[in-house]
């Protein structure tokens with residue numbers, strides 16, 4: 001079974017290590033820098049086969065080129081953003097199938113945070129690497145897309161299986177939770193979540209991956225009934 005492990009990078013970024021234990025195949029999603037990747041790969045036989053990029057922001061691609069050269073790894077990223085991503089070996093688009101050892105994944109176009117943003121879904125575990133589109137209890141800022149575009153992207157992700165593990169690009173859960181509680185202060189699920197998140201953060205542990213099934217009930221951007229209410233919530237979150 002494919003496994004996903006967060007690798008903390010920079011202040012609050014996560015790159016994700018995907019590993020197929022049967023073949024030893026290893027991918028890293030969105031490496032912002034090189035040192036934390038080298039450290040974890042040193043424990044895994046100094047092997048890196050693939051680098052998957054969700055979008056062009058430097059805190060997601062900063063280490064990609066150097067890691068690809070060092071390990072002779074293949075870089076995958078959105079064809080639409082090839083001009084502003086590190087040099088791609090494999091340019092992908094919505095619906096493409098990608099292979100990671102014995103596992104296959106699907107590319108899902110998720111524009112909104114940026115126009116060319118893509119997510120990677122591996123159905124067997126299942127694992128979703130969603131970059132800065134969907135966070136635990138939050139979603140990415142709309143730097144390039146419209147609220148309607150982001151609402152549609154989130155809708156695509158919400159249609160994946162409830163047990164899907166969300167491998168998001170940032171540790172933003174505490175602040176997102178405070179915002180969610182500001183909208184719905186007595187929500188028992190959010191209050192319970194607050195305890196879990198507090199304990200994890202106090203122990204220095206990531207709050208991710210989150211489960212899509214929980215997010216569909218608790219994340220204010222997934223429970224928004226339409227694009228207009230989504231846009232209102234996103235604007236309020238920008239000011240929060």
Ligand SMILES: [Zn+2]
Nearest residue numbers: 055057113132
């Ligand atoms: Zn970003």
